[in-house]
Structure formats: C-alpha cells, structure tokens
Amino acid sequence: MKLPPLEYACPTSLSEAVALLAAGGGEARALAGGQSLMPMLAFRVVAPALLVDLRKLPELREIEISADGVRLGAMVRWRDIEDDERLTAAHPLLKAAVAHVAHYQIRNRGTVGGSIAHADPAAEMPGIAVTCDAEIAATGAAGQRTIRAADFFLSALTTALKHDEIITEIRLPAWPAKRRWGFREFARRRGDFAMAAAALFYDQDAAGKAINAHVGMIGVGDRPCRLPEVEALLNGRTIDEATIERAAEITSATVDAQEDIHASAAYRRSLAGTMVERALRSAAA
Amino acid sequence: MPTKFEVNGKPVSVNVEARTTLADCLRHHLRLTGTHVGCEHGVCGACTVIVDGDAVRSCLMLAAQAEGSKVVTVEGLSNDEALTPLQASFRRHHALQCGFCTPGMITTAHALLSEEPDCDADRVREVLSGNLCRCTGYISIVEAVLDARSAYKKPNGNA
Ligand SMILES: Cc1cc2nc3c(=O)[nH]c(=O)nc-3n(C[C@H](O)[C@H](O)[C@H](O)COP(=O)(O)OP(=O)(O)OC[C@H]3O[C@@H](n4cnc5c(N)ncnc54)[C@H](O)[C@@H]3O)c2cc1C
Numbered sequence A: 001m002k003l004p005p006l007e008y009a010c011p012t013s014l015s016e017a018v019a020l021l022a023a024g025g026g027e028a029r030a031l032a033g034g035q036s037l038m039p040m041l042a043f044r045v046v047a048p049a050l051l052v053d054l055r056k057l058p059e060l061r062e063i064e065i066s067a068d069g070v071r072l073g074a075m076v077r078w079r080d081i082e083d084d085e086r087l088t089a090a091h092p093l094l095k096a097a098v099a100h101v102a103h104y105q106i107r108n109r110g111t112v113g114g115s116i117a118h119a120d121p122a123a124e125m126p127g128i129a130v131t132c133d134a135e136i137a138a139t140g141a142a143g144q145r146t147i148r149a150a151d152f153f154l155s156a157l158t159t160a161l162k163h164d165e166i167i168t169e170i171r172l173p174a175w176p177a178k179r180r181w182g183f184r185e186f187a188r189r190r191g192d193f194a195m196a197a198a199a200l201f202y203d204q205d206a207a208g209k210a211i212n213a214h215v216g217m218i219g220v221g222d223r224p225c226r227l228p229e230v231e232a233l234l235n236g237r238t239i240d241e242a243t244i245e246r247a248a249e250i251t252s253a254t255v256d257a258q259e260d261i262h263a264s265a266a267y268r269r270s271l272a273g274t275m276v277e278r279a280l281r282s283a284a285a
Numbered sequence B: 001m002p003t004k005f006e007v008n009g010k011p012v013s014v015n016v017e018a019r020t021t022l023a024d025c026l027r028h029h030l031r032l033t034g035t036h037v038g039c040e041h042g043v044c045g046a047c048t049v050i051v052d053g054d055a056v057r058s059c060l061m062l063a064a065q066a067e068g069s070k071v072v073t074v075e076g077l078s079n080d081e082a083l084t085p086l087q088a089s090f091r092r093h094h095a096l097q098c099g100f101c102t103p104g105m106i107t108t109a110h111a112l113l114s115e116e117p118d119c120d121a122d123r124v125r126e127v128l129s130g131n132l133c134r135c136t137g138y139i140s141i142v143e144a145v146l147d148a149r150s151a152y153k154k155p156n157g158n159a
C-alpha cells in the first residue's frame, strides 16, 4: 500500500531532532534506515504525523573501538559492520551475528539503532545486546540516560524508550582475545528473520573450565533473552560432548517459546536446543 | 515538498508529497517506469536502484531522502545502440522470462560487480537472495551474473 499522509523533517542537530520528537507528543517518529518503519507505514500498522530523519546527524555514524569495548553509533549500518575489519577481533560475535541480518540492499540502509528501537524478537542485534550486557545510550527532552539491554526490551516491538528519546549509541563491553564464542541461526532462507538463533560465549579459567558463560536466545520468545539455567550448567565445567548435550536439553526444557505462522512453540523449543548445541560445539572446537 | 537529486547523470527537481517513496517518484513523477514495484514493502527487490553507489530498495526510501544524492536506475544501465555486457549476459543465459524482476536483478548485479568483480557463485547467491523471481528458478540468473564479471574487471588486473 501507499504510505499514510505524513510530514517529513530532516534536522541537522540531535537537540533539534529531540525537540521535534518531543513537540510531536507521540505522533512523531524517528526515521533511520527505514527498513522496518517503511514497511510498517506501508501496512499502516503505524501512521505518525511526522517523520524525523536522522540521516544528517553524522555523529551517530561512528564505530569506536577502545579498551572499554565497542561503541556503535545508532546510525551505523549493517554494511558498515560487515566492512569494518577491526571488528573481526574486537567483537567476533557481533560480526558473525550481523552477517545473518537481512539482504544486500537492506544491509545498505538498515541501522543498529533502528533495529534496537524496533525490537523485533527475531532480530539479531537486540539479541547480541542482551547476550553481551550492552548499554543503550539515549537522549531525550529530559537529557541523556543509559539503559541496560536487559531492561530495554519489554516485549515484541516494545521497549523502555520514551517517545521523545533518540538512541545515540550501543556500547558493547570489551571482548577478551581468548574468549570462546558461537553463533548459530536457523532461517528458512538466507537473510530472513531467525526462526531461532543462539548467541553465546564463555571465558576459561586456568584449568580450562568455563566461566562467565552468557547464553542468549533470539527469535524464540517475545524478546531476546538469556538462559540462566544453561549458563549455570556451563560455569565451572569443561565444555565436552556430555555438557553440550545437557545444555541442549535444558534449553528446550526451559526456554519460553512463542507460536506464530512460521512455527509452533514445540518446534521452536526443539530448534532452540539444536541451535545452542551447535553454537556450543563451534565455541568448544 | 520540493526535492532535488540526480537521476542517471541528470539533475532533477520534483515536488512530491512527503509520503512519496523514491520508487513512486521515479515511476510517476519522472516517468522512469523501468523500476518495478512488486510488493511495496521491501521483500521482493524488484524496485532496487543504486543510490550513491549502494543498491537499495526504492520502495523503502522516501523521495525526500534522496535529496542531494546520485540515483541510478535500470534505464541508466543501458544504452540505445547495443546491449551492455550485463544485459547481453542475461540474454545469453536466458536469465529472464516475464522480466518483472529483471530491473532489480540488473541494478543489484551491477552494484555488486562494480564493487566485487571477483565475487564467486556463493556471493552472487547471497546478494541475490533479496530478489525474488517467479519464473526462472534463479540458476540462469546466477550464471548470467557470473559470466558478466569479466566486463567489470579493470584492464590492469583483477580490480
Ligand atoms: C525483507 C526484510 C528482511 C529483514 N530481515 C532482517 C533480519 O533477518 N534480521 C534483522 O535484524 N532485521 C531484518 N530486517 C530489518 C532491518 O534490519 C531493519 O533495518 C532494522 O530492523 C531497523 O533499522 P532501520 O535503521 O531500518 O530503522 P527504521 O526502519 O528507520 O526504524 C525502525 C524503528 O526504530 C525507530 N528508530 C530508528 N532509529 C532510532 C533511533 N536512533 N532512536 C530511536 N528510535 C529509532 C523508528 O522510529 C522506528 O520505530 C529486515 C527487513 C526487511 C525489509
């Protein structure tokens, strides 16, 4: 369908953009890559009176890598992450996950901030944010604040962001060089949203036992989540075949799964276990 | 809203409603009907055009967002006299039947080959995964794109 009638503004400063959103009182929406918002407008799922385009805010386009970790400006595109060679070492899990996001043309426009704000339960970036304890920085009429990813995603397409807030960056904590990690996703077609995906990592103590295990699940429940029971199993253990099989069983038994047109909840639970199993096997390899 | 950009090397100036997509602007306002609109919500790839060097879906972009950009449509990738090497390769390999998806395939393939003239079959398949074709079964399209690579390689080596 054609889009509903709307106004368009393209501010050149963050404060101006925030002021436009605040003045719109919930009827104004930020426009980043448009790769989720434009389809929602075409389906008339949303019909804001004003779109506030963020494309003239170059400060939101930076990727900064330091001892503190990786800072992704909200307007960093999938394509930019794909092209940034430094990220292969600085955050291999991010790089691997983003390789699964959407198709070529969409990757040239879709952004990390847009994906986080959109909060599709099957999107990779929110899942990485939750798995890695990321922080989401936002600026609104009341000033700046930082929201932990664990507190940000409330349910499908629903976040803790206020209508006048703009995400400015996503901060991923530093990635130790020796960290073990795995990412496995199942989708029917390359580039489609995940039917289930597992993102995980752990560090190892001097004896080679797993510590600090983080196991994240994407596309299974109504938002990305961690699997504390699986993490508890992994911590303190050698990641051998028996542990991997047990982790898959616990995943299927404990994960909160949604049913939709693509798959039943039972299928998703089973698939979730398989994804954790494969991701762990690649982490341990 | 008045918007200026460049299409196929020529400056254009249009006055469109803010909600007008770049696809509709090209087709209805600029009468460049080579760009096809299949789904209008980002899944089919028929509307692919090249904006500042990047292949993008023109149904997922407002015309207003093209302000100041250089847009290349499928019309800009042909010439009147003869088929371009990419077009000739599509013909040779029977990479089109009804032709509805073809503008999106050509623009996407052109963007890909311009940046990666050495891409392999896997990469071609990955890139074309965002373009739907109801007729060909894709194999002939992948072959046509692979066969056109030589035309994109720089004369002094492998680009
Ligand atoms: C066919 C298709 C397949 C796709 N497949 C995948 C996939 O496999 N995985 C995946 O993750 N995504 C997928 N996507 C979605 C794509 O990655 C989007 O680009 C992304 O979800 C949203 O980013 P955007 O920049 O396009 O945001 P937009 O569409 O511009 O905005 C999305 C929402 O976020 C808000 N917003 C945007 N930026 C900000 C900001 N900085 N601060 C506050 N609010 C903001 C907007 O107001 C809007 O509500 C797909 C899209 C399509 C069309």
Ligand code: FES
Pocket (backbone or CB within 6 Å): B036, B037, B038, B039, B040, B041, B042, B043, B044, B045, B046, B047, B048, B057, B058, B059, B060
């Ligand atoms: S018409 Fe744009 S992707 Fe289908």
Ligand code: FES
Pocket (backbone or CB within 6 Å): B095, B096, B097, B098, B099, B100, B101, B102, B132, B133, B134, B135, B136
């Ligand atoms: S040739 Fe008919 S859709 Fe591709």
